[in-house]
Amino acid sequence: xxxxxxxxxxxxxxxxxxxxxxxxxxxxxxxxxxxxxxxxxxxxxxxxxxxxxxxxxxxxxxxxxxxxxxxxxxxxxxxxxxxxxxxxxxxxxxxxxxxxxxxxxxxxxxxxxxxxxxxxxxxxxxxxxxxxxxxxxxxxxx
Numbered sequence: 001x002x003x004x005x006x007x008x009x010x011x012x013x014x015x016x017x018x019x020x021x022x023x024x025x026x027x028x029x030x031x032x033x034x035x036x037x038x039x040x041x042x043x044x045x046x047x048x049x050x051x052x053x054x055x056x057x058x059x060x061x062x063x064x065x066x067x068x069x070x071x072x073x074x075x076x077x078x079x080x081x082x083x084x085x086x087x088x089x090x091x092x093x094x095x096x097x098x099x100x101x102x103x104x105x106x107x108x109x110x111x112x113x114x115x116x117x118x119x120x121x122x123x124x125x126x127x128x129x130x131x132x133x134x135x136x137x138x139x140x141x142x
Contacts, residue, residue: 003027003129025129032056066107076113083108 003025009016030038036052044051062072062080071081085103090096111117 002124002126004126005129022126032059073112077115078109078111081108081110082106 004022005025006020006022008020009018011017032055033048033052036048036055039051040046040048065072066080066082069082071079073079083106085106087101087103090101113119
């Protein structure tokens with residue numbers, strides 16, 4: 001179930017100013033450890049530790065391959081690639097400078113297979129959230 005809230009666009013420069021739009025409520029972010037735990041509970045002979053090790057190695061290998069200029073496709077998940085964050089263009093190719101015209105790189109992920117929008121639209125169920133809650137942070141000790 002995907003919970004959503006409705007917010008009004010308050011950007012007066014936007015063509016959609018004043019219109020109302022739905023936004024998903026994200027209740028929790030699952031880290032690698034929790035994902036491994038979740039996966040180990042799905043009738044697998046592999047322990048949480050074994051799964052986490054494989055996933056951690058996968059993440060490191062994807063980063064390594066991306067930094068070598070390759071894209072990485074994981075079927076039914078995503079194609080991972082790097083993009084360039086430009087800091088404005090130069091007037092000529094000769095004037096172009098990495099330090100002046102590139103801010104850095106960014107990770108891109110394009111859904112594939114079971115995670116493409118068409119597939120998600122067939123399975124998603126939406127419900128308006130009546131209350132959004134954040135998990136309380138523990139009180140600092142004196």
